[in-house]
Structure formats: C-alpha cells, structure tokens
Amino acid sequence: MSIQSAGESRPGSAGPSQQQTQAPRTEPAEALRSGHRTAAVIPAAGRGLRLGPGAPKALRALSGTPMLVHAVRAMARARAVSLVVVVAPPDGADEVRHLLDEHTLPEVVVVPGGETRQDSVRLGLAALPDDVDAVLVHDAARPLVPVETVDAVAAAVRDGAPAVVPALPVPDTVKEVEPCTDGGPEPVTGTPERSRLRAVQTPQGFTLKVLAAAHAQVAREGDGATDDAGMVERMGVEVVVVPGHEEAFKVTRPLDLVLAEAVLARRRVTDGF
Numbered sequence: 001m002s003i004q005s006a007g008e009s010r011p012g013s014a015g016p017s018q019q020q021t022q023a024p025r026t027e028p029a030e031a032l033r034s035g036h037r038t039a040a041v042i043p044a045a046g047r048g049l050r051l052g053p054g055a056p057k058a059l060r061a062l063s064g065t066p067m068l069v070h071a072v073r074a075m076a077r078a079r080a081v082s083l084v085v086v087v088a089p090p091d092g093a094d095e096v097r098h099l100l101d102e103h104t105l106p107e108v109v110v111v112p113g114g115e116t117r118q119d120s121v122r123l124g125l126a127a128l129p130d131d132v133d134a135v136l137v138h139d140a141a142r143p144l145v146p147v148e149t150v151d152a153v154a155a156a157v158r159d160g161a162p163a164v165v166p167a168l169p170v171p172d173t174v175k176e177v178e179p180c181t182d183g184g185p186e187p188v189t190g191t192p193e194r195s196r197l198r199a200v201q202t203p204q205g206f207t208l209k210v211l212a213a214a215h216a217q218v219a220r221e222g223d224g225a226t227d228d229a230g231m232v233e234r235m236g237v238e239v240v241v242v243p244g245h246e247e248a249f250k251v252t253r254p255l256d257l258v259l260a261e262a263v264l265a266r267r268r269v270t271d272g273f
C-alpha cells in the first residue's frame with residue numbers, strides 16, 4: 001500500500017501497480033476489456049464548522065477511526081472502483097497521506113482541496129488519469145454508506161446514465177421561505193408536494209466527460225455548489241435517482257456523531273465488523 005501525491009507521481013502511471021496492490025478487486029470484465037475505469041473522488045477538505053470546534057471533520061474519529069478512513073474503505077470495497085482520490089484540507093495533505101498510510105487501504109491519491117466543495121471536487125477531478133471514464137463523488141462526511149449503494153450508483157452509470165444520485169423520500173414536509181438573517185420570523189413562499197421530494201446523498205455517479213464539463217462551465221457563485229448533480233442539471237443533462245440508504249446520512253452536527261457511533265456499534269454486533 002502506498003499513498004501518493006498527484007505531484008509525486010502521475011496517477012495515470014500508477015494504474016497498473018494499483019491493481020496489483022489491491023487484493024481481491026474484481027473489475028467488471030467489460031471495463032477491463034475497454035480499459036475504462038471508475039474512480040472515486042472524496043472531497044474531505046471542509047472544516048466541519050457545524051460540528052463545532054476541533055480537527056477538520058474528515059479527520060475526526062468514529063469508533064477510534066477517522067471518518068475519512070471509513071469513507072475511503074466504503075468506496076474501495078465497491079467492485080467497480082479501481083482508484084480513490086482524496087481531496088484533503090488545503091494545508092493538511094501530508095497529514096492525510098500519513099493517516100491513510102497508517103491504515104490498511106488500497107492505493108489512494110491525495111491532493112489538496114480548495115475554499116469550497118465545488119473547488120475541492122474540481123481539484124480532485126484534475127488528478128484523475130486519462131483512462132478513467134466514470135467517477136463517483138463521495139463526501140468524506142458520509143462515512144457509513146453501504147457498499148450496495150455505491151455499487152448501485154456505479155452500475156447505473158455503467159448502464160448508460162450520465163448522472164446518477166442516490167436519494168431517499170423526505171420524511172418532513174418542506175417549506176420554501178424568504179430567508180431572514182436577523183432571527184425574525186421567515187415568510188413562507190411555498191410548500192412543495194412532499195411525495196415528489198427526495199433528499200439527495202452521495203456517492204453521486206457521472207461519466208467523467210459530463211462532470212468535468214459541468215465543473216468547467218458552471219462558475220462558482222457564493223459558497224459554490226454543494227451538489228455536483230445540480231451543476232450537471234444546469235447544463236441540461238438528465239440526472240436520475242436510485243434508492244439511497246439511511247446509513248448514508250451526512251455527519252453534519254454533533255448529534256450525527258451519536259447516530260454514526262450507534263450504527264457502527266450495531267454493525268459490530270450484527271456483522272462482526
């Protein structure tokens with residue numbers, strides 16, 4: 001196992017050795033024949049402000065293991081994924097490389113991220129070798145996504161969808177409001193029909209061509225896009241939804257850490273994992 005920086009070694013040239021070092025990785029036969037590969041890009045460069053003070057969110061521990069390590073394992077376990085690119089906090093790429101090196105992981109490329117998630121994903125895409133033609137973008141902040149969800153997204157892209165998002169029905173009724181920053185009551189401007197709403201998760205899967213075009217064309221506005229599929233939609237490309245999973249929730253606030261620990265405790269009992 002080795003951790004690379006995109007600057008130290010061309011990711012493209014790392015391809016064959018990655019496949020050698022990744023033990024029982026069964027690449028789909030069609031992908032091997034055509035030389036096409038699916039890569040995962042994991043944006044992990046956020047600070048985790050909503051989680052409260054402490055280390056960058058991706059480096060905080062769940063059951064003693066950094067969230068990012070859980071997320072990398074979740075993607076690397078997927079049969080279709082043959083390369084993982086981690087986008088680290090801009091000043092923390094070396095730390096992330098050392099951290100991943102301490103854990104038994106398949107080969108991972110680490111690149112420094114940007115100011116916004118949109119910037120970080122763009123920097124991750126730039127590190128992909130030429131033989132990658134499909135990409136899964138997965139938040140480090142969703143460390144517990146089951147491999148079945150990752151496989152389902154990858155399969156839908158391989159089956160011809162240019163953009164695929166896992167999503168779940170929304171339990172709460174959702175209101176649209178005129179946002180008010182001073183804490184006053186916010187006027188409601190609409191109530192979308194709940195049965196037509198879906199809460200979107202990651203990994204989101206794309207043909208690389210489509211996602212790279214979206215990141216090249218959609219200019220950053222404000223804090224940037226929080227959702228890659230939204231950028232693709234703006235280009236007029238169809239995005240489809242496959243079933244998400246409740247364990248693919250995003251660790252955002254302190255209570256989410258409690259839920260994540262509970263999920264891991266249940267897995268230890270039921271799967272011995």
Ligand code: CTP
Binds near residue numbers: 042050087118138252
């Ligand atoms: N992310 C990133 N680069 C950024 C901002 C976010 O790679 N400049 C990543 C985060 O590390 C996370 C994912 O995008 O894995 C989803 O973002 P979010 O949940 O908002 O994480 P943070 O931005 O870290 O959290 P917060 O918004 O509370 O600060």
Ligand code: MG
Binds near residue numbers: 046
């Ligand atoms: Mg954020």
